[in-house]
Amino acid sequence: MKQKKDDEIVEENYQVAKLYITTENQTEITSKERYLNCIVQFESDNENWNYTADARIRGRGNSTWLWYPKKPYRIKLNTKAPILGLPADKDWVLLSNYRDPTHLMNTFVFTVGKNLRIPFPNHSRYVEVTLNDEYIGLYQLTEQIEQGTNRVAILEDEGILLSLDADDGPYLAPDETDNFWSEKYHMPVCIKNPKIITEDKLLEIKNEFALFENAINNAVYSEVESLLDIASFIDFMIIQELVYNVEVDAPRSIYIHKNKNGKWTMGPLWDFDAGFDFDWGTMYTGHNYFNSYQELVLGTSPVSHTGGYHVPSFFTDLFKNQQFVNKYKQRWLEIKDKIISEYWASTLLYADEFKIAMERENERWPIDKDNITEINRMENWIEKRVNYLSDVINNYPAGIK
Template sequence: MTKIKDLIPCFFVFACTLLAVVPASSQKRMAIYSEGCIKEHHLLSKIDSIRFVNSPQAGFWLYKTDSLLFYPHSQTDSLVFFEWSASECLRRFEVPTINIQVQDNAPVLSKDKEDYLPCVVEIDGKEMYADYIGTARIRGRGNSTWLWYDKKPYRIKLDAKDKILGLGSNKDWVLLANYRDPTNLMNAFGFEMASWLGLPFTNHSRFVEVTLNGDYIGLYQLTEQVEQAGDRVDIDVNEGVLLSLDKDDGPELAPGAEDNFWSAYYHLPICVKHPDDPTEEIIDLIKADFQELELLVNQGKYRDLSQSFDLASLIDFLIVQEMVYNVEMEAPRSVYMYKDIDNVYRMGPVWDFDAGFDFDWGTMTTGHNYFMAQDLVLGTDPFRHTQARNLSPFFTQMFDNTLFVQQFKERWAEIQPECLDYCLGMMDDYYAHTAEAMARDFERWPIDKNYAEEIVRMKNWLTDRLDVLTEVIENYPAGNIQEDTSESLFQELSDLLAEIASWLNDTDFDGKAALQSSYQDVLSRQLSEQSSIDELHEALGLLESALTDYLAGNIEENLALTASLSTSHCSGWESLEAVRDGLVPENSSAKTYPRYGNWDGRQGVLHWVQYEWEQPCTVSEIGVYWWTDFSGLLQPDVAYIEYWSAGSWIKLGDIGTEMDAFNVLDKLNITTSKIRLSMSSKIATGISEFYVKGYRPKD
């Protein structure tokens, strides 16, 4: 081990290239010391050069293959270069210890927030990190890990913010037990992979040995609590939003919570983690904003969606989940998203991976069985969910977009060999400096596995998985939605101009002069395949609006799309907007698309869905496609259509209740401003689609 002290005061312009002398497979690292302990470390094979400067601020730049970092003189004591062999790690990186003494030696028996217990926390940093002692509070945490296993995870809240083991100053810390995981490294792998990919705000790992009330309770993984803060999810405290997409925190399993809701379109369980203690008004605003995001996702247009959703973060996030086969995406559980003042949603931070790695759920309460097969989360065709877990289309809809699929494939090809090498190297590092602590942990919590053998199995499984995923991803279908280009938009514009020319030649509806004027306006702009996308979009919008106005009242259309939509009741986990989204399932029980349902805890109640227009429209046909889950939402016993006339509802007629097909009332000729569908079954009813065809009045 070579130690170079006092480098930082030598401020001069200097660059040294490291890759030429350090092979990519090397596990040599550079550690940055600050305040007497390691602040962070970097794999040398990831460092291109170091440049020392004294202007505008004294310090040095670290040029990495995936980022550019600056370290000021005032925050750096020295640089240390390590040859990270197992013997070096064992000699240098002794596992820190945490001693927690609860007041009156009280046992920690609850994970409820109101049951925090006062305690004293003492940390021995083993000369690698600063020691710590301070007062705090402790409680349990987790869901299945708290419920099923004797080795419990914990949440610690310091009474005063402080740096812990070289991590950013904060009060809130998590001790992951990793009891189900026979390697102790699955969460660490997920964090390291996400960090290597560049997903922001990824958690750090500090393995520690913990003593609670004098009882040695084993090896734990200390990490940050996922929350809004300067050294956590660093979003604006006033305008930022942090969301947890998690079944356990959502309305179904936490119905009494006031910080959660079902998303309006994709029926996702969402808990608002920031702002803290959101009011009902704030919840409604966040729900409405998220619905706009969902609708953009459903449209599948990369250019439009990318204004509101960082799709690069979605790609990296999905790559991590697929690499570790994290089936909890299906529920979903432990999925985080955030939005900062730029009003763009991003995926992350990642969290909770011990349900991945092909865990055997048949022994979930007692077993530690992993690495059984090479199944897929996204499948061989993510958009169609072929050989995939039943993920929400929110996560997979964009796989129907050709540009998104292309970028996903390119990203995988870019990262797949080096990323795994790096992460497996990190697992070797973790194992090297925790092996003795792991042995003590397995003696304290004996299971039917050998940790050293399981780590080898994990590495072999991941290596095999790299080959499996490379073949699968290379063969993803290209998608059907072509992204706009100047060439494609110009062709679309040319087709629309030809269509309008035909309407102008063959019809003589009212407003023809206005359509003719818009037509001539666009022709005069002399647009071409070299015109900008914005110019072409503007021309298309002008012509589409003019043609819509010209044809209003003269051609039949789906009036549902321009109506106000309301209902007597929509279950919180269903979607009212689903009745007019144009997505028709293959049958009445398919769960492919969102649907409407009116279960309200009662049975046999007559519920309704209603369309209303600002001006009376002429209705020619009405159709309903029912949906059932064969449980609470059943085939209707009663279903009929009413229309509004002279201040009261008039029954138009019964509508069919057949499943797996549209039930239609046609050959109608009524003028009305409201149409209402009423329905009931033995319990409740569901709808996939409800259309109303007819003619809008002219403005």
């Protein structure tokens, strides 16, 4: 292949590829638990990214699997491989983005997170998928969140990856041995790594998390700093508020990890198509966003939950501490002017490339929204929200410790 300049190589990441999936005997995918054997074939304008392999596939997701006609999927290759220029692994996710009329919500957050250096960010590749000879639309291909060299790079046996999630945790699966209610804040915790959980390991993780929770509750900066990467926590919470991710309230899809003898660190970021002022009154049909830019997750006073969701105090008790509040405000001032000029501008490059594919998507899955109009509405909403949050964050109470 002809050698390309650096800026041209970057542009390849935004191109839309083709993905052909053929299940064994062309069997329909009806389960989130049972994998079907399949063959996957990727075709890209970059010939080096073309790839065909044996794999398995199943459904994935919660509301996105249950409520909507366009389904998300999880692919497990039989052999690790670099897909569309991403580092090699077996496990990949196809996000349907049916609820999201822009197809950019997760991509925007991934882009912000990468620029803020939240560890182990997911990437986005857009693919038009044909399943068993039937065109099923435009999908976002990204990494499965899991322990791994090219995923969450923590130790396989000693590293800890947790999901704070009402659906994945003990609320819906109380008999599973990989989840528990946390001691201090009663958070629903699901252990994603280690994969093998003995009674002793479960107790060890519970105790470590309880120690961490107690430090947050005490809100003594030096005590918290010894256990938590505070910078990652600040960036993580800024993003939740920026996109009005109300699922922090449940919580859902909140990941946190630590290596052996390391600090708890927020991330990776995941699942943001319920943000951006999503209209939950139309949740079974989706597509309705951006009505108000003035709704708040953390409120005008995070500690007292004034003017916002009553999110678990796990996410707000650090605002008792004056040093934490000062660092939070300082970080917002550092990044706020980059949100539109850099992070959103980078996100729009994907939209520029998937315009033609979106026409086919709209024919396959017609909804009552125009993609370009909704992208413009999203930009306007983010721009107004940044200005609004600047006043809100500047006026956060200073803290009492």
